[in-house]
Amino acid sequence: MLRLSKALLVARKDWKEIFSSRSALASLAFFLFIPAALIVFLAALAPMLGPGLGQSVTEEELARLRALFPEASWMDARQLTIYMVGALIAPFLFTIMPLAASSIITADSFAGERERKTIEPLLAAPISEAELFLGKVLAAFLPVMALLYASFGLTCVLVNAFTADLFGHPWFPPLRAWLMVCVIAPLYAFLG
Numbered sequence: 001m002l003r004l005s006k007a008l009l010v011a012r013k014d015w016k017e018i019f020s021s022r023s024a025l026a027s028l029a030f031f032l033f034i035p036a037a038l039i040v041f042l043a044a045l046a047p048m049l050g051p052g053l054g055q056s057v058t059e060e061e062l063a064r065l066r067a068l069f070p071e072a073s074w075m076d077a078r079q080l081t082i083y084m085v086g087a088l089i090a091p092f093l094f095t096i097m098p099l100a101a102s103s104i105i106t107a108d109s110f111a112g113e114r115e116r117k118t119i120e121p122l123l124a125a126p127i128s129e130a131e132l133f134l135g136k137v138l139a140a141f142l143p144v145m146a147l148l149y150a151s152f153g154l155t156c157v158l159v160n161a162f163t164a165d166l167f168g169h170p171w172f173p174p175l176r177a178w179l180m181v182c183v184i185a186p187l188y189a190f191l192g
Contacts, residue, residue: 007127011139039089065084082163088176090177092180094155094181096188098144102188152181156173
């Protein structure tokens with residue numbers, strides 16, 4: 001029978017090691033805040049580019065893009081250009097980065113057990129393999145998800161602040177981004 005309390009003990013032990021390691025924290029921060037920084041940078045830069053942004057797009061191309069993004073049918077070329085970054089690039093980055101971050105934590109968790117010579121006591125502990133595995137998965141999954149949602153939330157606030165003059169209302173994240181970050185990213189992070 002799988003006991004969650006035993007798995008959480010393993011996870012807590014790993015969290016102590018993760019949060020005491022500067023390299024693990026730096027890896028987490030890098031993989032989860034770089035997408036936020038990139039998207040916010042693009043959102044802040046776009047209004048500064050002036051009316052020329054998106055003007056090289058023909059009306060035919062605009063019509064095709066609006067067909068791909070029916071929710072953006074009311075947008076002009078500038079708004080649509082920025083919207084595509086928010087609807088396509090942001091969700092991709094926020095989906096891939098948790099996978100990388102959780103993989104780093106998981107690898108450090110198992111390799112670190114050997115380096116710290118704590119694998120023998122861990123394997124001799126009165127826990128099942130399933131509880132040990134679940135504990136290791138939770139040790140990587142929960143901090144990555146917390147940082148992902150913090151990073152994504154901060155990105156939403158900043159992108160909407162930087163593009164408020166252009167759009168006139170909060171527009172980020174589009175539904176695609178919500179679905180990717182709230183459904184696909186947790187699956188990737190859990191399986192990472």
